Amino acid sequence: MIDPRLLRETPDRVRASLAKRGLSDEVVDRALAADTERRDAIATFEAKRGEQKQLGKLIPKATGEEKAELLARTKTLAADVKAAEAAQNAAEETWQSAIRELPNMTHPDVPDGGEDDSVVIETVGTPRDFAAEGFEPRDHIELGRILGAIDLERGAKVSGSRFYFLTGVGAELEFALINLAMEQAREAGFTQVIAPALVKPRAMEGTGFLGQAADDVYRIEGEDLYLVGTSEVAMAAYHSDEILDAASLPRRYAAFSPCFRKEAGSHGKDTKGIIRVHWFDKVEMFVYTTLDQAEAEHARLLAWEREFMDKLELAYQVVDIAAGDLGLSASRKFDLEAWIPTQGKYRELTSTSNCTDFQSRRLDIRTRDDEGATTPVATLNGTLTAVTRAIVAILETHQLPDGSVRVPRALQKWMGGREVLEPVIPVA
RNA sequence: GGAGGCGUCGCCUAGUCCGGUUUAUGGCGCCCGCCUGCUAAGCGGGUUGAGGAUAAAACCUCUCGCGAGUUCAAAUCUCGCCGCCUCCGCCA
Numbered sequence: 001m002i003d004p005r006l007l008r009e010t011p012d013r014v015r016a017s018l019a020k021r022g023l024s025d026e027v028v029d030r031a032l033a034a035d036t037e038r039r040d041a042i043a044t045f046e047a048k049r050g051e052q053k054q055l056g057k058l059i060p061k062a063t064g065e066e067k068a069e070l071l072a073r074t075k076t077l078a079a080d081v082k083a084a085e086a087a088q089n090a091a092e093e094t095w096q097s098a099i100r101e102l103p104n105m106t107h108p109d110v111p112d113g114g115e116d117d118s119v120v121i122e123t124v125g126t127p128r129d130f131a132a133e134g135f136e137p138r139d140h141i142e143l144g145r146i147l148g149a150i151d152l153e154r155g156a157k158v159s160g161s162r163f164y165f166l167t168g169v170g171a172e173l174e175f176a177l178i179n180l181a182m183e184q185a186r187e188a189g190f191t192q193v194i195a196p197a198l199v200k201p202r203a204m205e206g207t208g209f210l211g212q213a214a215d216d217v218y219r220i221e222g223e224d225l226y227l228v229g230t231s232e233v234a235m236a237a238y239h240s241d242e243i244l245d246a247a248s249l250p251r252r253y254a255a256f257s258p259c260f261r262k263e264a265g266s267h268g269k270d271t272k273g274i275i276r277v278h279w280f281d282k283v284e285m286f287v288y289t290t291l292d293q294a295e296a297e298h299a300r301l302l303a304w305e306r307e308f309m310d311k312l313e314l315a316y317q318v319v320d321i322a323a324g325d326l327g328l329s330a331s332r333k334f335d336l337e338a339w340i341p342t343q344g345k346y347r348e349l350t351s352t353s354n355c356t357d358f359q360s361r362r363l364d365i366r367t368r369d370d371e372g373a374t375t376p377v378a379t380l381n382g383t384l385t386a387v388t389r390a391i392v393a394i395l396e397t398h399q400l401p402d403g404s405v406r407v408p409r410a411l412q413k414w415m416g417g418r419e420v421l422e423p424v425i426p427v428a
Numbered sequence: 429g430g431a432g433g434c435g436u437c438g439c440c441u442a443g444u445c446c447g448g449u450u451u452a453u454g455g456c457g458c459c460c461g462c463c464u465g466c467u468a469a470g471c472g473g474g475u476u477g478a479g480g481a482u483a484a485a486a487c488c489u490c491u492c493g494c495g496a497g498u499u500c501a502a503a504u505c506u507c508g509c510c511g512c513c514u515c516c517g518c519c520a
Contacts, residue, residue, distance in 0.1 A: 042480055042489080043480070046479095046489045049489060050488060052501085053489090053501090056448075060448045060501090061448095073500085074500035075500055076500095078501085243438095
């Protein structure tokens with residue numbers, strides 16, 4: 001939720017932000033009208049209520065005819081108060097639903113436009129040249145099969161399409177990635193967290209996932225619970241309804257959780273392999289800080305993501321995501337895209353968003369400023385490792401002609417010291 | 429899942445049976461001031477959060493876990509829900 005004052009005082013800035021995202025500004029007028037109506041309704045209710053309280057004080061002291069008269073007056077007043085209160089609540093609700101439709105304000109430097117308008121701001125490393133090395137790279141599906149690392153057939157048998165089993169070195173790779181990520185996080189001062197993957201509607205709504213993204217969210221039948229698509233959801237709601245001590249900021253968490261995504265609307269995309277799956281595990285950085293520190297923290301999150309990418313010895317790009325592709329909550333977002341050899345292109349491996357005070361306003365997370373007044377905090381998130389896509393990039397990038405895969409140095413200590421993963425079945 | 433108990437402004441707590449000068453009591457902590465070689469003690473004041481109004485205030489409304497109801501009036505009575513604790517049952 002954006003700052004209501006921003007809407008009230010500078011609606012044109014809000015309109016401009018919507019235009020940048022390619023969205024209609026129709027909501028702005030609706031929200032402004034609702035705001036006016038709401039304030040009128042509040043004034044009406046408070047006037048009635050005040051009158052009622054004044055009269056109510058006189059009643060215990062009054063006697064006889066005077067008392068009877070007071071009771072008669074307050075009785076009709078009580079009905080007015082009730083009606084005014086109902087009107088106020090209705091106006092409040094209209095206003096709330098209007099302002100909650102508004103996405104976050106975009107950062108001024110965010111590129112205009114949609115998905116295709118995102119800007120590559122840096123390219124790190126060079127994609128490996130398999131032609132020069134004289135062999136055709138195998139895709140991660142084939143490598144996963146011959147290493148005994150990924151079992152897609154049984155994943156489909158047991159759970160359906162877009163599911164998988166990680167087996168043998170595949171499972172080991174997941175634990176290694178998680179351990180490496182958590183080690184880095186701990187050294188950077190993060191608090192490690194295992195977060196619940198099932199959350200209440202409040203958490204989903206507060207992080208902005210029940211708006212336009214609702215189609216992609218699993219709901220538990222017969223329960224008021226959702227499966228998270230990222231631990232960002234649980235970690236944002238973690239401090240909901242709290243006033244955080246300013247001295248405790250920034251609070252940095254590194255949360256592990258499984259992530260579940262319906263992938264509605266991505267039929268036909270990445271149908272094979274484990275690039276796009278309904279479930280995967282992830283280590284997510286989540287930070288609460290002050291608004292004035294948010295941008296600097298965003299840069300740090302990006303730096304930590306790059307550090308992790310470097311440890312995996314991958315070639316990647318840093319992408320400044322265009323306004324139309326930011327989602328509801330982010331004011332700015334950077335993706336790290338790693339080179340996937342058999343696809344001949346860079347694919348998103350991690351992502352970091354600055355959600356400024358958008359989520360904290362919805363979830364009521366505040367701190368105290370220098371004057372001691374409460375003020376919303378900023379929330380930011382960034383992926384350290386999304387396991388499945390990391391495995392895809394590692395297998396394909398570090399494969400050798402015989403179907404074995406070199407283990408990046410940083411992962412070796414978590415893989416029993418092995419430098420190379422060997423095929424477990426004969427390679428053609 | 430069953431039975432019982434409990435949720436009051438950071439923490440502890442009075443008030444709830446018997447509805448109304450309760451603008452919710454007191455203590456601890458914290459903040460400001462006075463006093464004092466310094467510190468402590470002592471004394472005085474302040475200290476939930478949200479919203480409305482305002483140039484800013486004064487001011488007004490809401491807030492006793494949440495919601496609904498009864499009533500002229502609800503921390504207090506009634507109902508539902510949520511959370512915590514104890515016991516029982518079940519179980520990684």
